[in-house]
Amino acid sequence: xxxxxxxxxxxxxxxxxxxxxxxxxxxxxxxxxxxxxxxxxxxxxxxxxxxxxxxxxxxxxxxxxxxxxxxxxxxxxxxxxxxxxxxxxxxxxxxxxxxxxxxxxxxxxxxxxxxxxxxxxxxxxxxxxxxxxxxxxxxxxxxxxxxxxxxxxxxxxxxxxxxxxxxxxxxxxxxxxxxxxxxxxxxxxxxxxxxxxxxxxxxxxxxxxxxxxxxxxxxxxxxxxxxxxxxxxxxxxxxxxxxxxxxxxxxxxxxxxxxxxxxxxxxxxxxxxxxxxxxxxxxxxxxxxxxxxxxxxxxxxxxxxxxxxxxxxxxxxxxxxxxxxxxxxxxxxxxxxxxxxxxxxx
Amino acid sequence: xxxxxxxxxxxxxxxxxxxxxxxxxxxxxxxxxxxxxxxxxxxxxxxxxxxxxxxxxxxxxxxxxxxxxxxxxxxxxxxxxxxxxxxxxxxxxxxxxxxxxxxxxxxxxxxxxxxxxxxxxxxxxxxxxxxxxxxxxxxxxxxxxxxxxxxxxxxxxxxxxxxxxxxxxxxxxxxxxxxxxxxxxxxxxxxxxxxxxxxxxxxxxxxxxxxxxxxxxxxxxxxxxxxxxxxxxxxxxxxxxxxxxxxxxxxxxxxxxxxxxxxxxxxxxxxxxxxxxxxxxxxxxxxxxxxxxxxxxxxxxxxxxxxxxxxxxxxxxxxxxxxxxxxxxxxxxxxxxxxxxxxxxx
Numbered sequence: 001x002x003x004x005x006x007x008x009x010x011x012x013x014x015x016x017x018x019x020x021x022x023x024x025x026x027x028x029x030x031x032x033x034x035x036x037x038x039x040x041x042x043x044x045x046x047x048x049x050x051x052x053x054x055x056x057x058x059x060x061x062x063x064x065x066x067x068x069x070x071x072x073x074x075x076x077x078x079x080x081x082x083x084x085x086x087x088x089x090x091x092x093x094x095x096x097x098x099x100x101x102x103x104x105x106x107x108x109x110x111x112x113x114x115x116x117x118x119x120x121x122x123x124x125x126x127x128x129x130x131x132x133x134x135x136x137x138x139x140x141x142x143x144x145x146x147x148x149x150x151x152x153x154x155x156x157x158x159x160x161x162x163x164x165x166x167x168x169x170x171x172x173x174x175x176x177x178x179x180x181x182x183x184x185x186x187x188x189x190x191x192x193x194x195x196x197x198x199x200x201x202x203x204x205x206x207x208x209x210x211x212x213x214x215x216x217x218x219x220x221x222x223x224x225x226x227x228x229x230x231x232x233x234x235x236x237x238x239x240x241x242x243x244x245x246x247x248x249x250x251x252x253x254x255x256x257x258x259x260x261x262x263x264x265x266x267x268x269x270x271x272x273x274x275x276x277x278x279x280x281x282x283x284x285x286x287x288x289x290x291x292x293x294x295x296x297x298x299x300x301x302x303x304x305x306x307x308x309x310x311x312x313x314x315x316x317x318x319x320x321x322x323x324x325x326x327x328x329x330x331x332x333x334x335x336x337x338x339x340x341x342x343x344x345x346x
Numbered sequence: 347x348x349x350x351x352x353x354x355x356x357x358x359x360x361x362x363x364x365x366x367x368x369x370x371x372x373x374x375x376x377x378x379x380x381x382x383x384x385x386x387x388x389x390x391x392x393x394x395x396x397x398x399x400x401x402x403x404x405x406x407x408x409x410x411x412x413x414x415x416x417x418x419x420x421x422x423x424x425x426x427x428x429x430x431x432x433x434x435x436x437x438x439x440x441x442x443x444x445x446x447x448x449x450x451x452x453x454x455x456x457x458x459x460x461x462x463x464x465x466x467x468x469x470x471x472x473x474x475x476x477x478x479x480x481x482x483x484x485x486x487x488x489x490x491x492x493x494x495x496x497x498x499x500x501x502x503x504x505x506x507x508x509x510x511x512x513x514x515x516x517x518x519x520x521x522x523x524x525x526x527x528x529x530x531x532x533x534x535x536x537x538x539x540x541x542x543x544x545x546x547x548x549x550x551x552x553x554x555x556x557x558x559x560x561x562x563x564x565x566x567x568x569x570x571x572x573x574x575x576x577x578x579x580x581x582x583x584x585x586x587x588x589x590x591x592x593x594x595x596x597x598x599x600x601x602x603x604x605x606x607x608x609x610x611x612x613x614x615x616x617x618x619x620x621x622x623x624x625x626x627x628x629x630x631x632x633x634x635x636x637x638x639x640x641x642x643x644x645x646x647x648x649x650x651x652x653x654x655x656x657x658x659x660x661x662x663x664x665x666x667x668x669x670x671x672x673x674x675x676x677x678x679x680x681x682x683x684x685x686x687x688x689x690x691x692x
Contacts, residue, residue: 035397036503039506040505040506041401041432041433041435041436041581041582041583042400042401042432042435042436042438042494042496043399043400044397044398044399044400044498045397045399046397046398049394049395051381051390052392052393052398053389054388054389054442054477054478054493054495055387055389055444055478056480056491056493057446057480058446058447058448058480058482060448060482060483060484060485060489061485062485063482063484064482086387089387090386090390092388098401098402098493100404101404102406132400132401132402134402134403134404136404136405136406136409136410137406137409138487138489139406139407139409139486139487140485140487141486143448143484143489143491145402145404145446145489145491147402147444147493149400152390154392157381157382159382159386160387161386235387236386236387252385252386339363
């Protein structure tokens with residue numbers, strides 16, 4: 001691989017069919033539901049008596065990613081993870097993806113192989129089959145479109161709309177890391193632009209950099225729910241920030257919510273970076289997004305089952321719609337959450 | 347609608363959520379296999395004991411379409427049709443689509459509504475459910491990514507790889523129209539650029555313009571096969587031109603083919619436009635693409651069943667791989683087909 005890094009074969013040298021062959025010849029199919037993957041007009045899947053879950057995402061250069069500081073391999077991995085996370089948020093197991101790329105002439109064959117290394121790594125990690133896609137050109141930049149397909153036992157899908165009054169509002173993992181990692185990368189990128197010889201100062205921030213560059217989908221939570229004997233009443237993944245996701249759950253469930261600032265789980269690196277950059281870490285958790293943790297509600301009766309689980313934190317509870325969707329600060333005052341968060345960052 | 351055409355509401359006026367609501371509030375679900383459409387992390391589908399077919403396409407402005415002469419409504423319709431055609435080419439019935447858009451700031455809300463009018467018209471025409479997608483920004487131009495999902499009875503899927511020696515090679519409909527329609531539009535666009543006051547000369551070419559601007563997927567062929575009691579051994583849709591599709595079938599089936607120039611069905615408008623533009627119409631059929639007809643092979647034993655069907659033309663037969671993939675000209679000589687066709691246009 002090291003020798004390849006310095007090569008930059010123009011795509012025109014091997015043509016469209018050559019490129020597709022080179023990018024897809026490593027594909028292994030792992031799932032019995034995948035009857036036929038890449039190579040025909042369409043993939044063929046067989047889910048027997050399962051329900052099928054489908055989600056799709058479109059990422060464009062300059063809007064969703066900046067190739068100045070996001071390595072292509074990480075970009076490929078993350079693009080897949082973002083879609084798997086949506087499948088998991090339905091309480092379903094991801095099985096297949098399709099990947100479509102539009103690429104401008106600035107990309108070499110080797111650059112796309114790096115992107116695909118990340119895509120394949122995600123497929124390996126999560127046991128996913130890459131079953132189709134489309135590779136085409138664009139006038140400028142890179143566009144990645146991924147569709148993920150998953151399966152669920154009949155009746156086990158969890159919707160955003162199922163939250164009930166008095167449900168406990170929970171999150172998996174911790175929040176704000178991906179956003180703080182991005183702030184750090186952007187700061188160092190600015191420094192680099194001024195003086196390319198300066199080494200970036202990234203030490204001590206491995207966790208938040210990892211959260212930004214190599215996030216994971218919480219497929220493991222499906223097993224945890226199963227082991228605990230808990231089925232959430234509602235669920236969504238945290239891709240746009242906690243604030244916006246709480247509002248989605250409440251709007252679709254026709255409820256309100258109270259979440260408690262002091263209970264929102266955050267890693268120490270998030271707090272330290274917040275201090276360094278003068279950003280309130282709670283803002284990163286509420287509005288930052290890209291953490292790909294799960295936000296879900298469970299019946300109050302399930303409290304005993306979840307209370308000691310290290311992957312789950314109760315951050316609030318569901319109330320009547322008339323009470324609004326409120327953040328209760330550590331000082332005890334209540335602030336209404338907004339889709340852009342209570343302290344608009346963007 | 348007429349009053350709206352002159353309006354150009356910036357997307358920023360209504361925001362991302364407002365835009366999605368405006369574009370998707372007309373959605374009706376039609377298929378029993380669609381349990382949940384747009385509005386959650388993913389769509390939920392239930393195919394019972396069917397096999398599921400998935401295909402995806404990515405279209406970028408300036409590469410796949412030119413908004414100078416392709417109306418947005420037609421673009422939306424065609425983008426859907428191209429994907430449905432891939433489902434049909436598997437001998438499966440299309441049921442659901444997801445649509446993702448990346449849009450730059452030059453597009454107004456009304457422009458996107460026009461695009462969606464075309465998408466909805468295709469959904470109406472073919473009884474398809476729009477079940478998901480992603481709407482996001484791009485730095486330049488418009489990108490459309492569509493994934494189509496279809497269903498087939500167990501064991502009824504037809505692959506590219508099933509062609510057998512002595513099979514008859516058939517096409518539905520006629521070929522070359524979409525390509526000749528594009529040539530006409532491009533010619534008139536050049537004239538327009540020189541003198542915007544000149545009216546385009548499009549009279550007498552309704553058929554080829556329709557083939558380019560509003561192609562149809564041959565979903566009707568599924569019923570025709572059924573009524574005739576014929577199951578093709580192999581099938582592909584003609585999106586890149588007959589030449590390239592014959593090669594795909596032969597490569598995957600490990601066979602050769604002979605197709606006969608004189609048998610390739612072409613409309614009179616294709617021939618007339620060819621004369622006018624000095625393009626051999628056979629070139630349009632072999633290399634033009636975008637006709638979205640079906641290329642398929644049937645057992646020689648089925649000849650009686652298909653021979654009088656007005657929608658089906660036998661254009662050749664499958665031979666040993668060692669004999670190559672050949673076009674037999676009206677003069678009787680044999681020319682090897684290439685992926686770009688025997689007379690490279692592009």
